[in-house]
Amino acid sequence: MIRCGIVGYGFLGKRLASYLTRYKARGLALTILANSKGYLYSPTGFDSDSLPADIISHSGFRASNPVEVIGRGLVDLLVVLTPTNVYSGEPGLTYVREALKSGVDVVTADKGPLVVAFKELTSLAGSMGVSLCYEATVGGGIPIFSLARHSLRGDRILSIKGILNGTTNYILSRMHFEGLPLDLALQEAQMMGLAERDPSLDLEGIDSACKVVILANALLDLNKRLEDVKVKGITQVTSDAILAAKELGMTIKLVGSIEGGKLSVAPRLVRLNHPLCVHGSLNAIQFKLEILGDLTLIGRGAGESTLSALLSDIEWILAQKEASKGGR
């Protein structure tokens, strides 16, 4: 039985926990539910009817640092869903690092640890012979890393472009279609729950830049950090500029790009009939491949779709474990 823990028991953590209770027959028991304050432990694994609505107020709650859970050898697989700090990587960075050091497989949706310490963490995972999966960190549910790992192996990625932030894409789409000024479109996005708590990370392109860093390190074998990305956000984009673009059959999108070893995020003119030109809160990513040419993936960039990415990573780890156990 693979013992799985979740650190971060918010909306996403609860939804994931609910799905994972169905995995018992597949050999995965959800034994730990943790947040930064402490954890609940169920040696046989939580079931759908024993899943708590909240962990701190639950009777079995043990106040503790999640690192102790790892140190005590209570889990084989840790899912890290901590809030993202793109500068320190914490608290996720410590949890991911300690888990890998202890030989625990890690699945994470937190960009912070990867932006701050990609090479350190992937090298650590490699030397410990464990998996570090982060499909959920870029493009929501679009299976970018899985696709590259499994499906593009006979080819070579030359460059990457993407619309990687749903909030700014929603805002720019509303400006394009309705002629709204940026501040009104932002208010609308906030009312719809599409803008994060601090919209500046989105508007100023930092969130997109983090995703560009992860893509560059993971898929183009570079060793880049946030400060290596030339970043310009959308705060200077006006409705007039979008209107002028529209008259030429184009629009303005916030495009992250990795080309010739250079990383950038900036508002760019994109043709309206270009595959990357998606609207609303959709994300899109385009690989330029040596043989295949351009391959574009489009999907929901956030919310429920992130769950799909986490489950895909967990399935991959289960398959790896089955393969090594079964001898093939």
Add this chain to the structure above:
Amino acid sequence: MIRCGIVGYGFLGKRLASYLTRYKARGLALTILANSKGYLYSPTGFDSDSLPADIISHSGFRASNPVEVIGRGLVDLLVVLTPTNVYSGEPGLTYVREALKSGVDVVTADKGPLVVAFKELTSLAGSMGVSLCYEATVGGGIPIFSLARHSLRGDRILSIKGILNGTTNYILSRMHFEGLPLDLALQEAQMMGLAERDPSLDLEGIDSACKVVILANALLDLNKRLEDVKVKGITQVTSDAILAAKELGMTIKLVGSIEGGKLSVAPRLVRLNHPLCVHGSLNAIQFKLEILGDLTLIGRGAGESTLSALLSDIEWILAQKEASKGGR
């Protein structure tokens, strides 16, 4: 050493052969080059400078049916690139079937065998413990089957829609953007080498229908044949109809669809800003997934990109063999 044979030594076969000569260090030797008339055999594998421009006029040419090559145990992996016959499946069907029966892994770009005998062939592969890979049959280089196999495992495909034929999409795009009538756009496509020898299979939706059959059987575990698809081609689509759609922010596309167990191909109105709405000879496929929602892939549907799909399949088979050999 894995001994690989190619049946079908036309443009695609030659390009693939050229790539595969680089795989010797990876443990794959290209030992057989065949067409319907006979074969060339190199026990140690062809090298880039020993690859013939043509096999029939080559000194070592042996007149023979490719089935004999399989029967004589000269290959471990057969790549079938025969011309497609969607009604009989031949000659590819016989080669694929005989290879699988002999315990030979198969990679094919020929839709015919799969449209005619999908369940028979996949069951045969399963019972013989060998692989049957057909990434190149649908969507050119877009890694549709690989993506579904590896990257969507925690999710469930509910329905599929796609623009699966580059020729008709090119024609409809020219009608949309230039206002050309269908016959002129077709002539243009033929001059550009985008229309196949017999354009009726494309124009009447048969090629798209074949791809819909393969998608339905492979990804939705149905057991459908060509006659189960309700097919309408683009021959009745007029520039006027496209113009009328355009005024409403839409266009007409030939859409293949699998929904609620029903398979169809027909010209459909598609919003210009819908992710599926790609132009020129591009292909697009959209999965509706239980958790992830809509996921769209866009890429080149034919030509060189097919090579990428073949290499991806071959890489997958190599990885499987390495895994079973290495004990994990």
